[in-house]
Amino acid sequence: MRVAVFGGGSWGTALAAHARRVGHDVRLWVRESEVVDEIRSRGENTLFLPGVRLPDGLTATTDLGEAASGAEVAVVAIPSAYRRTADRQIHALLPERTPLVSATKGIELGSLQRMTEVAAQAAPGRRVAVLSGPSFALEVGLRQPTAVVVAASAIELASSLQRALASREFRIYTSDDVLGVELSGALKNVIAIAAGILDGLGYGRNTEAALITRGLAEISRLVVAAGGRAETAAGLAGLGDLVLTCTGALSRNRRIGRALGAGQTLAQAEAALDTAVEGGPHLAAGAKMVAEGVPTTLAACELAERAGVEMPIALQMRAVLYEGKPPREALNELMLRSLKRE
Amino acid sequence: MRVAVFGGGSWGTALAAHARRVGHDVRLWVRESEVVDEIRSRGENTLFLPGVRLPDGLTATTDLGEAASGAEVAVVAIPSAYRRTADRQIHALLPERTPLVSATKGIELGSLQRMTEVAAQAAPGRRVAVLSGPSFALEVGLRQPTAVVVAASAIELASSLQRALASREFRIYTSDDVLGVELSGALKNVIAIAAGILDGLGYGRNTEAALITRGLAEISRLVVAAGGRAETAAGLAGLGDLVLTCTGALSRNRRIGRALGAGQTLAQAEAALDTAVEGGPHLAAGAKMVAEGVPTTLAACELAERAGVEMPIALQMRAVLYEGKPPREALNELMLRSLKRE
Numbered sequence: 001m002r003v004a005v006f007g008g009g010s011w012g013t014a015l016a017a018h019a020r021r022v023g024h025d026v027r028l029w030v031r032e033s034e035v036v037d038e039i040r041s042r043g044e045n046t047l048f049l050p051g052v053r054l055p056d057g058l059t060a061t062t063d064l065g066e067a068a069s070g071a072e073v074a075v076v077a078i079p080s081a082y083r084r085t086a087d088r089q090i091h092a093l094l095p096e097r098t099p100l101v102s103a104t105k106g107i108e109l110g111s112l113q114r115m116t117e118v119a120a121q122a123a124p125g126r127r128v129a130v131l132s133g134p135s136f137a138l139e140v141g142l143r144q145p146t147a148v149v150v151a152a153s154a155i156e157l158a159s160s161l162q163r164a165l166a167s168r169e170f171r172i173y174t175s176d177d178v179l180g181v182e183l184s185g186a187l188k189n190v191i192a193i194a195a196g197i198l199d200g201l202g203y204g205r206n207t208e209a210a211l212i213t214r215g216l217a218e219i220s221r222l223v224v225a226a227g228g229r230a231e232t233a234a235g236l237a238g239l240g241d242l243v244l245t246c247t248g249a250l251s252r253n254r255r256i257g258r259a260l261g262a263g264q265t266l267a268q269a270e271a272a273l274d275t276a277v278e279g280g281p282h283l284a285a286g287a288k289m290v291a292e293g294v295p296t297t298l299a300a301c302e303l304a305e306r307a308g309v310e311m312p313i314a315l316q317m318r319a320v321l322y323e324g325k326p327p328r329e330a331l332n333e334l335m336l337r338s339l340k341r342e
Numbered sequence: 343m344r345v346a347v348f349g350g351g352s353w354g355t356a357l358a359a360h361a362r363r364v365g366h367d368v369r370l371w372v373r374e375s376e377v378v379d380e381i382r383s384r385g386e387n388t389l390f391l392p393g394v395r396l397p398d399g400l401t402a403t404t405d406l407g408e409a410a411s412g413a414e415v416a417v418v419a420i421p422s423a424y425r426r427t428a429d430r431q432i433h434a435l436l437p438e439r440t441p442l443v444s445a446t447k448g449i450e451l452g453s454l455q456r457m458t459e460v461a462a463q464a465a466p467g468r469r470v471a472v473l474s475g476p477s478f479a480l481e482v483g484l485r486q487p488t489a490v491v492v493a494a495s496a497i498e499l500a501s502s503l504q505r506a507l508a509s510r511e512f513r514i515y516t517s518d519d520v521l522g523v524e525l526s527g528a529l530k531n532v533i534a535i536a537a538g539i540l541d542g543l544g545y546g547r548n549t550e551a552a553l554i555t556r557g558l559a560e561i562s563r564l565v566v567a568a569g570g571r572a573e574t575a576a577g578l579a580g581l582g583d584l585v586l587t588c589t590g591a592l593s594r595n596r597r598i599g600r601a602l603g604a605g606q607t608l609a610q611a612e613a614a615l616d617t618a619v620e621g622g623p624h625l626a627a628g629a630k631m632v633a634e635g636v637p638t639t640l641a642a643c644e645l646a647e648r649a650g651v652e653m654p655i656a657l658q659m660r661a662v663l664y665e666g667k668p669p670r671e672a673l674n675e676l677m678l679r680s681l682k683r684e
Contacts, residue, residue, distance in 0.1 A: 134551030
């Protein structure tokens with residue numbers, strides 16, 4: 001099967017490597033020509049996925065048309081801010097029946113749309129699905145056992161993607177709760193920033209566990225209010241990814257939070273991300289590691305207000321990220337909310 | 343208020359220190375006279391809670407009657423295997439109206455009773471409550487912000503305990519789902535052993551996050567089948583404590599699992615616990631760190647069979663702990679369960 005993966009960041013590269021290992025004919029579209037050159041010449045993407053030897057036969061290209069041509073599945077792993085434009089271009093180039101699988105965890109600012117909603121507008125008539133779950137790209141690249149969810153409103157699409165892409169190391173569960181999977185995957189990044197702040201401020205694991213618990217509760221409230229299922233929030237795309245992102249050192253959003261907790265500004269924290277891949281070089285000008293949780297915090301607060309749902313952690317994170325509130329003050333307010341029944 | 347704490351292990355000592363800091367007159371009953379001597383002479387319990395300076399005015403004693411005398415609240419933090427006998431003795435010595443708060447996370451083998459069920463039989467007519475949640479004793483000892491749940495079937499009892507024991511650093515939420523809180527707190531130790539095995543075998547964080555997600559699902563199934571609430575399993579006593587225990591290096595159950603994953607026998611792994619407290623000396627003969635997850639695994643499997651609930655992780659852990667199944671084989675079987683809808 002021919003698989004196109006759009007986005008040569010860490011996640012797109014890891015998914016392309018996985019699809020190639022499963023035996024597909026994989027074409028990876030990458031924006032940066034120096035990354036394409038390196039993948040072609042050395043079978044590595046040291047900028048975004050250092051330490052992973054990419055499988056032979058993985059084609060990298062900067063040409064969208066070359067990647068899209070003849071693809072039977074299209075996976076899109078491009079930051080949320082660029083998805084609408086990218087999805088439009090990709091849609092125009094893909095065969096008509098090819099499904100688009102969103103692998104981006106974010107919410108579009110302004111429209112407040114989830115990525116499959118963006119795709120539905122940018123690629124009208126095309127079948128769309130979402131792939132999400134607890135999956136550090138580096139570990140997928142290193143073939144560590146990983147379990148994810150693929151959700152589509154037509155469960156047959158999710159099942160066919162499962163058959164096409166699952167392997168012994170890369171378990172795929174199916175779901176028809178697209179909204180629940182997407183909102184859970186986006187919102188956990190907001191909580192991860194808070195977890196990083198706790199760490200940066202010197203708090204311990206007890207505090208972190210309480211935050212994660214409260215975080216899942218507020219994710220679940222918004223998912224349910226928006227029409228998704230609580231079980232989805234309690235599954236791989238919600239709880240699983242929340243735990244991974246809040247406790248794992250590889251999480252970009254957590255690293256942003258930790259830097260804020262340690263006294264850096266948001267600009268400093270974001271700039272430091274570019275050099276924070278273990279063993280990775282500085283990113284070239286223009287290339288950028290994206291912490292989706294930062295814009296998602298704004299979107300989450302707006303969605304919560306619209307739905308009439310309480311999201312105290314997201315509100316405090318918005319105050320820290322966008323209104324200059326000292327992180328310690330924000331965390332103290334969260335911890336000191338009035339005692340109540342669980 | 344006079345508070346008696348029974349059990350001078352790490353958790354009992356930390357709870358006693360906390361209650362004393364809140365301003366209560368606290369008497370801590372400890373089995374080992376050398377621990378009492380050290381608390382009296384140096385204000386430390388280096389055997390079980392090294393690194394924590396205990397507050398002045400905390401009374402330690404090996405005399406149950408001295409601890410129980412005049413107590414208005416009794417907290418019991420004694421391993422599950424000794425609770426029935428201990429609760430009987432404590433009941434006979436306590437004032438009639440004094441509530442007994444169980445702080446033990448386990449299930450009694452044989453009877454398969456939760457600790458408040460044991461207490462109800464051993465201390466007939468006495469009001470009982472349970473305190474549980476994500477709380478490494480060392481961090482409570484060091485005043486790291488911590489949030490726990492106190493549950494009692496009469497919510498007024500939970501509320502009065504909340505008023506008596508909550509502080510800025512030690513948040514207490516109340517619940518009337520005693521069964522849900524107790525089962526969640528006991529069962530998470532089983533999943534923590536599996537998490538430790540994963541680590542010992544060299545698996546990564548993606549795998550661990552998937553295990554935690556599946557673990558919460560099976561805890562929740564048993565809680566609901568037994569009459570508790572799914573929200574309790576998704577709260578501090580379930581999810582919160584599960585995350586803490588599965589990802590934190592301080593967890594005894596996780597350490598047992600890691601040793602098993604690295605090829606040790608159960609006996610070796612349990613023996614190693616005694617020296618595994620960071621900075622701690624060898625335990626004296628007779629003293630013992632207890633990993634409740636080991637017997638709880640047996641109890642969980644029996645409860646699951648009785649309730650007709652699937653608990654695949656618990657079943658595999660029973661096979662590893664009690665039937666000599668190689669850990670890698672058990673984990674592979676868990677990871678390779680047939681692909682299905684989430």
